[in-house]
Amino acid sequence: MFDRTPATGGRRLFSEVNAKYRSRQQDITPIIADPRSFSPLMHAQYSPAGVAETDAHAVAPTKPRPALREDLNGLRGVAIALVVVFHVWMGRVSGGVDVFLTLTGFFFTASLIRAAASGGSLNPFTRLGRVLRRLGPPLVIVLLGVAIATIVLLPQTRWVDIGNQLISGVFFFVNWELASTSQDYLAADPDVSPLQHLWSVAVQFQFYLAATLLVFGLAWVLRRSRGGHRFSPHPRIFFVIFMGIAVVSFVYAADGTARLQSWNYYDTGARLWEILLGAAVAALFAWRPPNSGSWADLSWSNRASRTVLASAGLIAILACGFVVSGVEEFPGPWALLPVLATIALVIAGPNTAVAHLLSTRFSLWLGSIAFPLYLWHWPILIFTLAYTGAPTADFATGALVIAASVLLAMGTVRLLEKPVQASPRSFHATTIAAVSAVLAAVLVVGAISWDHFIRQSVADLQATSTLDPALYPGALALTKGNVPDDAEVVPELFSAPEDLPQSTIDGCIADFETTDVLSCEYGDTLASRTVALAGGSHAEHWLTAVDLLGREQGFRVVTFLKMGCPLTAGHMVLLGDNEYPGCVEWSRAALDRMGELRPDYVFTTSSRPREQGPGDYTPDWYIDVWNELASYGIEVLGVRDNAWLAREDVAYRAIDCLADGGDATSCGMRRSDALDAVNPTLAASFRQPAVLPLDLTNALCDTAVCRVIEGNVLIYRDEHHLTATYMRTMAPELGRQIAAATGWW
CATH class of the missing domain: 3.40.50.2300 (Response regulator)
Structure with missing residues (x-):
């Protein structure tokens, strides 16, 4: 999801990586990231003169490698810190993910344009394979952890929903799964999905796929036409395309905010403009490279304007979560605040005081663990709340959640990311990829099998809709006083959502x-x-x-x-x-x-x-x-x-409460809390x-309590809808x- 580095922060790392890959660089096209040594999920490289990989042709003599944009790596660190802090303690959206979306468009598109312009390979499978090698192992290990924690900590009534999300997470369409079930991404509570945050990973991978096909496809058409000497369309063409699609996406997102925000928040079409503005900046830099002169060579006014631009950008990003309700407003017009702030920091360059602030060792270290930290923090928070039963995390609990997330993120970088990045074709890296693929398959097969079991239970329920009224009087237990002998509750808890x-x-x-x-x-x-x-x-x-x-x-x-x-x-x-x-x-x-x-x-x-x-x-x-x-x-x-059904203003499902050991009364509500006396x-x-x-209501509640089971029949199929059986x-x-x-x- 994010622009990542191995977890060894600081300037020494950058110089070592720079030396390792310097022999691969060619001064071809003005753009910003080396697609061979740095994936779009890793470092940001500042290259006003331009660099390119040599997949196919050696077309220019080697020049010294330009400096890396350490400040943008630090920006990732600041953004991930905002995401985690706002999720854990404030129950708000910080705007940090929108920063990542914009940087995704900037980094990934830059590498695509330069690879195409250098005359390199246009094989989309090779390009996407690199992304999967870096995204896949951390994502799969988190999905596996979520699956295990779900079985251990959550009632079986939640397994189907999370199983569906595991499948959609593996195949990068979890945003659509969440949109279709209208998951509210506002604040953490024990009933929220532990995979809810993966919507952004899915959106970005969908962009990777679309952008690769677009850029490489146009370059392939140009090469096949043999109508010129260029390997790829001029960057200004990509700039116009990206800006045009971004405008359409922005209008669509603005309309969606007013029309149906619960869907709009997860919609790839609505989110696309945030990524494409970053892509447009990358195309613009390829078309008109930024000034590559030293900071001292710039005029006083130029240095001052860059400093003001960078300062305004950082302040806007820090303030975004406090001044804008992202769940209600993003990705509508208010998302321009974090998106334009990110672009401001990119344009301001690497030599401002703000850029130096973002290049501190701590910021770079945070940036180096950004992607796994994002993956781990949300499920750890949700499972912690599920274990404690608390609706939100207090300061101490939140601190423990963050500490555990950081430790797991560091371990993920060291054991998974770093070996793959250091030597993608080594035995170690190949083994990691193979094991990840097997684990992903196990997750998918397991989720599908459980879903099949539930569907069969629902089919059995529908086939036996006529119940013995003496054993299953349901509402008649309240209205007629028909008290039955004890029997298995119908419908089964697993089947209830489909009744x-x-x-x-x-x-x-x-x-x-x-x-x-x-x-x-x-x-x-x-x-x-x-x-x-x-x-x-x-x-x-x-x-x-x-x-x-x-x-x-x-x-x-x-x-x-x-x-x-x-x-x-x-x-x-x-x-x-x-x-x-x-x-x-x-x-x-x-x-x-x-x-x-x-x-x-x-x-x-x-x-x-x-x-x-x-x-x-x-x-x-x-x-x-x-x-x-x-x-x-x-x-x-x-x-x-x-x-x-709600407790402390938090809705809950009767089936979850019952599966977790509650009974008909303890899982119900006091009548006075739900209903007026008249x-x-x-x-x-x-x-x-x-x-x-x-x-x-007298067929649903007695004088004191609205129970969730009456006459051996389950009343609720979710938080507030009644089962067809009852x-x-x-x-x-x-x-x-x-x-x-x-x-x-």
């Missing part, structure tokens, strides 16, 4: 991105009476019971559903901490469709948990929706929402005669209340 309403299985709920209205029919599809089931996933999980009643009592159920989107008549809904404009657009279209359909009733949720404090309430903007439906002559069956919909319905309140046992009570409200039976 879904039929609409999800049918693909009949719009995802976060989709604003088109999807509609499906359930119940008695030939009946003349119609109920529209509309809203978000908390309306959707009632479909199992409503569908069953529709088939029994003779009414059609038409669905209008979108993830995370209760119906709204113009009010801006929040998805997490971010606005959700797609919900507003979808709701407008869904309400219009219902106005055309004119169902007898709209079944939707009528309450939600309070944002601050215990209990639940009915928002005013729900009433606006009911007023609009009333204007169409449509009555509303408003069902009170269920309790959402259904809040009642007060609203007094002013809204078209609203018919339904309250099923919902089937709710059908009798729901039917009684609907009959009382509508008079249909």
Whole structure:
């Protein structure tokens, strides 16, 4: 992920490496990093005159190797320190990763352009193989550590999710896996994925692949055309291409921040502009090399302007995490702060006072362990919190996490990175690569096998959806007092997350991105009476019971559903901490469709948990929706929402709590924490005669506790959604209340 050096910091290291590889350098093209001796993940070399590898042609006499950009190695050290400190103690995004993204584009693109311009090999497999030899072993050893710690410390109910992330981590698409599951990268807590930070590694490898194909592909076309004497297109062409794509990516990212930030944060397309601005600077340096004269030869004004530029850049990077909420704003326009600050430090050059500050032994040492330190610190933090049960790390715990991360990072550099970098084709390096490949295969096979086991369990559950009501009364244990003998809980804890309403299985709920209205029919599809089931996933999980009643009592159920989107008549809904404009657009279209359909009733949720404090309430903007439906002559069956599981404002899954040794009561919530004493919909319905309140909370909770198991049936499939199995046992009570409200039976 990062620009790396072996863990032997200081100027002596740089001079030794310089001497070792000096014989390979050719003064060909003005650019910045030697792609043979230094991968894009390693040192930054300042080369205003330019250097190149000699893969194919010796085309110029050797000149002395220019100085390395030690300050940029130090910048890596500062950035990784910010990332770790902000993650461990502050629960915020520092902007340090955005610094790495920009430097990635700068370093890697530079080596590609120079390799192409030198007439060297254009084999992309060779280039990407070098990257994998350096990225692969540290990444695999961390993935293996995460797999072992998951088995030892985490409940088995979390193994599937982490297994999927292990697979996506091995193949560098974990950012898409996290985006699809909407992992919130805000603050560490025990329920956050220990692999969540690998999104940036995946984004960068995807860039490596795309950039290699682009630069080498254009160079290959030019060489095949034989239309000129150049080995590669002029760097200004790459500059224009990179800037053009960066502009498109920036606009896309800015739109995504407002549209769906939970996806946007991990989206490669949205992140690409940060990397491409660094790539554009590399192309610009190849096109117009920076001044290679000594610091003393520069004018006073030039030296002063460079110092001011570098100072402003460093201050901006240090301040970024304090002034910008990166999770809410990046990679939107606010990400320009760390990105432009990084570019400012690159342009300012290696001789400013700031550059000397960044070239201290401590900064260089931090830079030398940057990549493995980044890999290790997050899983160690998450597993520590899982072991202690604390929601966050205090100062002492955080210090231990950092110390352990540093020690493991140093060991990783010494045992894995350094041997590969020192002699990539040696027996030791080859052995490391081979063992890493085998371990990666073991991880993938193990994760796939566990996933297959879970899928088979889900298939068995769906095949046996009819349960013995005497042994599995579920909600009837509360509503009818049917107390069963002890039995194995259904669904199984492993299977519960997949115990879904039929609409999800049918693909009949719009995802976060989709604003088109999807509609499906359930119940008695030939009946003349119609109920529209509309809203978000908390309306959707009632479909199992409503569908069953529709088939029994003779009414059609038409669905209008979108993830995370209760119906709204113009009010801006929040998805997490971010606005959700797609919900507003979808709701407008869904309400219009219902106005055309004119169902007898709209079944939707009528309450939600309070944002601050215990209990639940009915928002005013729900009433606006009911007023609009009333204007169409449509009555509303408003069902009170269920309790959402949370402790100290941290959501948790019932299945994890149960798998970790809890029971139905200890894993539940006090009713008073989740629900008001009186259904809040009642007060609203007094002013809204078209609203018919339904309250099923007595089929979910007793007078004191909302347990997570009733009548041998598991109630929750995650933090706040109900299992389809339990919902089937709710059908009798729901039917009684609907009959009382509508008079249909």
